[in-house]
Amino acid sequence: MKEAGSREELATPSLGYAVPPEPPGHRPFSDVISDHGLTAALDAACGVVVRELGLRLAWIALPEPGLERVIPLACSEPGARYLVPEMAAEGLGPSRAYHLRCGHLTELPGVKALGAFPARAGPKTLGLLGVGAEGPDVLAARRDILEAVAQQVAVILERRLRGREAGDAFLCVIEGLARAAEANEEDAARHIVRVGEYAAELARALNLPNREVQTIRLAARVHDVGKLHVPREILLKPGPLSEAERIEMQRHTLYGARILAGAPGLAVARQTALFHHECWDGSGYPYGLQGEKIPLPARIVRLADVYDALRSSRVYKPPLDHATAYRIILEGDERTRPTQFDPRVLKAFRQVAGRLAEIFESGWPWHGEEP
Ligand SMILES: [Fe+2]
Numbered sequence: 001m002k003e004a005g006s007r008e009e010l011a012t013p014s015l016g017y018a019v020p021p022e023p024p025g026h027r028p029f030s031d032v033i034s035d036h037g038l039t040a041a042l043d044a045a046c047g048v049v050v051r052e053l054g055l056r057l058a059w060i061a062l063p064e065p066g067l068e069r070v071i072p073l074a075c076s077e078p079g080a081r082y083l084v085p086e087m088a089a090e091g092l093g094p095s096r097a098y099h100l101r102c103g104h105l106t107e108l109p110g111v112k113a114l115g116a117f118p119a120r121a122g123p124k125t126l127g128l129l130g131v132g133a134e135g136p137d138v139l140a141a142r143r144d145i146l147e148a149v150a151q152q153v154a155v156i157l158e159r160r161l162r163g164r165e166a167g168d169a170f171l172c173v174i175e176g177l178a179r180a181a182e183a184n185e186e187d188a189a190r191h192i193v194r195v196g197e198y199a200a201e202l203a204r205a206l207n208l209p210n211r212e213v214q215t216i217r218l219a220a221r222v223h224d225v226g227k228l229h230v231p232r233e234i235l236l237k238p239g240p241l242s243e244a245e246r247i248e249m250q251r252h253t254l255y256g257a258r259i260l261a262g263a264p265g266l267a268v269a270r271q272t273a274l275f276h277h278e279c280w281d282g283s284g285y286p287y288g289l290q291g292e293k294i295p296l297p298a299r300i301v302r303l304a305d306v307y308d309a310l311r312s313s314r315v316y317k318p319p320l321d322h323a324t325a326y327r328i329i330l331e332g333d334e335r336t337r338p339t340q341f342d343p344r345v346l347k348a349f350r351q352v353a354g355r356l357a358e359i360f361e362s363g364w365p366w367h368g369e370e371p
């Protein structure tokens, strides 16, 4: 008599479906579903991607080696996760965006086009960001942004494979949006990482506990994510902005707060996006808050952001050397006044300015390296 549940019995076709043999190097499904926290964070991040990019569905999946299937890891509609199904094996090939054979997905209301963006680390495809939209034009218009998000998904999956802590997976995905939002594309990823590192240096110099330093560091990396909704003509305009354009530009603080709203544990990131253009002397926006009414992380990111903007080339200005940037922050020029900064943060800046210069001048992170 055969033992119930034996291998032989499981392999017997039932319900018209034969369980395929396990390919070599197969990772058990339990391995995939064990990281609940990660999945929940990624579900939420997929939800933001869908909402902010006007999509219908987004999911993150892992390729199952040797099978024409992917394993769903997260989905903007967690209830629909089971719908993320088979895909053509060539889907993991080198093409930039391609279609999936996912019959049931196109049956979802409003899904007329599907796209998939490989999450790559070097030559390896670690996973996939899949999206469903109302039409191919929606996907085409969002392609660059989705590629940046897929790159961040790769960062998370690589950390996960190495058994390293996933960090804040939600913010890591949002960082993809933030990177795509930067007008200065070539330097976008570096600008974001650098501002995070400067903010961490300043926070350390202010003797904040390490946990807070790390929170500020991550929050700083998404401070400008709201630029995603500012038209590129405005972001890239070399000349002075009209009144209407200036208002639209300043709204990036509000858009950013909206993108980061509602996500659990992200109060600091949301506040930083909202208040990083407020000035100590009340001359900032969007509310003209003064002094300690502005949350400390936002006061820190304010200075970090100004330092990086001074050092970088912008459509309207050439890059400045460290000594000039240092002098402008401490003594002011026609655009910047020292009264705009929290005096404590200014004092911290004096202490660690050399470190900030080193971070800028090291050129880190180098291209293709995980920040
Ligand atoms: Fe900003």
Ligand SMILES: [Fe+2]
Residues within 6 Å of the ligand: 195, 223, 224, 305
């Ligand atoms: Fe910025």
